[in-house]
Amino acid sequence: MLIDFFMEVRRAKVPVSLREFLDLLEALKARLAFADMEEFYYLARLCLVKDERHFDKFDRAFDAYFKGIENLDALLEALIPEDWLRAEFEKQLSDEEKAKIESLGGLEELIEAFKQRMEEQKERHQGGNKWIGTGGTSPFGANGYNPEGFRIGQKDGRQGRAVKVWEKREYRDLDDSITLGIRNIKVALRRLRKFARQGAADQLDLDDTISSTARNAGFLDLKMVPERHNAIKVLIFFDVGGSMDPHVRVCEELFSAARLEFKHMEYFYFHNFVYESVWTNNIRRMNETTDTWEILRKYSPDYKVIFVGDATMAPYEITHPGGSIEHWNEEAGATWFQRITDHFRKVVWLNPLPESYWGTGGSLGITKQLISDHMYPLTIDGLESAMKQLSK
Numbered sequence: 001m002l003i004d005f006f007m008e009v010r011r012a013k014v015p016v017s018l019r020e021f022l023d024l025l026e027a028l029k030a031r032l033a034f035a036d037m038e039e040f041y042y043l044a045r046l047c048l049v050k051d052e053r054h055f056d057k058f059d060r061a062f063d064a065y066f067k068g069i070e071n072l073d074a075l076l077e078a079l080i081p082e083d084w085l086r087a088e089f090e091k092q093l094s095d096e097e098k099a100k101i102e103s104l105g106g107l108e109e110l111i112e113a114f115k116q117r118m119e120e121q122k123e124r125h126q127g128g129n130k131w132i133g134t135g136g137t138s139p140f141g142a143n144g145y146n147p148e149g150f151r152i153g154q155k156d157g158r159q160g161r162a163v164k165v166w167e168k169r170e171y172r173d174l175d176d177s178i179t180l181g182i183r184n185i186k187v188a189l190r191r192l193r194k195f196a197r198q199g200a201a202d203q204l205d206l207d208d209t210i211s212s213t214a215r216n217a218g219f220l221d222l223k224m225v226p227e228r229h230n231a232i233k234v235l236i237f238f239d240v241g242g243s244m245d246p247h248v249r250v251c252e253e254l255f256s257a258a259r260l261e262f263k264h265m266e267y268f269y270f271h272n273f274v275y276e277s278v279w280t281n282n283i284r285r286m287n288e289t290t291d292t293w294e295i296l297r298k299y300s301p302d303y304k305v306i307f308v309g310d311a312t313m314a315p316y317e318i319t320h321p322g323g324s325i326e327h328w329n330e331e332a333g334a335t336w337f338q339r340i341t342d343h344f345r346k347v348v349w350l351n352p353l354p355e356s357y358w359g360t361g362g363s364l365g366i367t368k369q370l371i372s373d374h375m376y377p378l379t380i381d382g383l384e385s386a387m388k389q390l391s392k
Contacts, residue, residue: 005065009048012061016048023047037066053380233264235299235344239309240269240282247352250378251308254350266299272313273333274340275324292336296343304390305340305347308378311367312353318366337370348386349375355382 006021024047033039041062049058205223212221236258238251258265268278268290277289317323318333341347349367351358355377358364368375374389376382 005044006048008065009058009061012057012064014049014054014057014061015051020048020050231264232262233299233303234258234262234266234306235295235303236265236267236306236308237274237278238267238269239272239307241271243310243312244352247310247378250352254308254378268295270309271326272309272324273318274307274336275327275329275333276331276336292339296339299344301343301345303344305344306386306390307347307349307371308352309349310351310353311349311364311375313363315363315366318363318370334366334370341370341372346390346392347371347374348389350378350382350386351375352378 002021002025006016009016024044027033027043027047028040033043044062045055045058049055208223209221212223213219215221236255238255244251255267268280269282269285270278274292276292278292278295279285279289281288314323317325318337321330321332322328323333349371351364358368358375374386376386376389
């Protein structure tokens with residue numbers, strides 16, 4: 001049974017290995033979950049899912065495989081022969097319970113009576129002591145009472161065993177195909193970290209202290225080192241205004257995460273495409289700008305450069321002088337962009353539009369060509385791919 005479940009999880013794009021599946025089998029063998037679907041759900045997720053981004057995919061796979069089964073009792077009924085179940089059920093009955101069942105003519109008579117009433121009854125029944133219904137004392141039905149009865153169609157058992165927690169999908173936003181919050185963006189950006197020791201020697205080097213003390217005949221010899229900092233230097237250029245207005249929130253989250261993650265980070269704004277100048281204050285962008293030449297002179301080639309924009313505009317805004325819709329640019333945007341990619345060793349472009357919308361032509365196609373195809377969707381998966389490219 002669980003082989004098919006394992007394959008269903010893999011078909012849902014959850015990166016689960018055979019080793020993790022064997023761990024689940026060992027956990028079940030140790031009875032960490034037994035005869036309880038909710039316990040099995042949490043145990044299976046613990047063993048098979050190693051990244052919270054895949055929780056929603058796992059929930060969907062779990063629902064697809066166990067659809068319609070509210071607890072392990074129903075699952076066992078589907079897998080174990082009816083005769084064996086009936087014999088095992090009778091072994092669990094006390095003498096008093098057996099006597100109560102015999103009062104209705106025995107277990108076989110009870111089952112036959114149930115079938116007969118199912119055929120005779122044509123409508124819902126509330127209360128009473130004969131028909132299949134709710135709130136009564138008939139041996140068949142739901143939300144009522146009869147010590148020798150069957151429970152039928154009752155949504156919530158009194159012990160709460162029928163709750164399908166996986167259908168709640170509490171982690172439906174944790175998926176690498178959609179844009180997430182600051183915390184998850186920070187996790188993706190950490191792939192770009194490169195630590196170096198900088199500043200005053202104020203952090204204990206435990207390994208060196210132990211070695212030095214041993215060499216010093218047991219007399220304590222403290223060794224200190226500078227604190228480790230992320231030495232990566234980053235330049236981010238944000239497209240603002242126009243078609244980027246719907247993407248303000250995700251750009252703000254990316255900006256906040258990057259500010260927290262990178263000690264050496266500078267940022268600039270542009271509209272549609274980069275030309276001879278950019279700016280850092282959108283309110284004063286007509287009066288306070290920074291020459292693009294100044295950026296090329298000031299920042300060394302080892303800076304990692306990230307452009308954030310939808311690359312959606314008229315193609316002539318990239319390819320022709322005077323293409324800017326806000327001012328007259330003497331040189332084409334493509335010329336300035338080429339200077340940037342020639343100067344900096346690593347440049348990527350993050351696009352907030354879904355990758356399925358990109359296509360191959362127009363301004364997006366031109367931009368992808370200028371960036372040497374290093375354009376990535378602004379999703380967690382896209383961020384991770386971009387960071388891998390920058391860290392090569």
